[in-house]
Amino acid sequence: MASGGVFDGEPPKKGQGLMSTEEILKLLMNERDKLNAAIAALSGGAKRRGRPPKSAKVASVATMTAPKPARKRRVFTAAQRKAQGERMKAMWAKRRAAAKKAG
Numbered sequence: 001m002a003s004g005g006v007f008d009g010e011p012p013k014k015g016q017g018l019m020s021t022e023e024i025l026k027l028l029m030n031e032r033d034k035l036n037a038a039i040a041a042l043s044g045g046a047k048r049r050g051r052p053p054k055s056a057k058v059a060s061v062a063t064m065t066a067p068k069p070a071r072k073r074r075v076f077t078a079a080q081r082k083a084q085g086e087r088m089k090a091m092w093a094k095r096r097a098a099a100k101k102a103g
Contacts, residue, residue: 019027076084
């Protein structure tokens with residue numbers, strides 16, 4: 001844009017008249033076109049990378065089928081938890097001993 005113009009935030013210089021309405025409209029339209037291009041580029045105008053989304057047909061079929069029942073989680077009993085803890089303590093003690101011996 002021209003320096004000293006209406007859009008520069010500065011008042012027009014001495015001897016320089018105000019811009020005509022046509023000039024202002026032309027500048028505004030150019031600026032609008034630039035903004036529209038930037039918005040299109042940011043909002044997905046570029047090619048999408050990665051796995052494509054499911055099609056509407058596949059998504060509708062998936063919602064119509066009954067959901068699978070959740071798997072039942074296995075729960076350790078207190079005795080199983082204690083035995084597992086003892087095994088892990090022994091494993092780490094063995095590792096520390098091997099590291100101490102090597103290092």
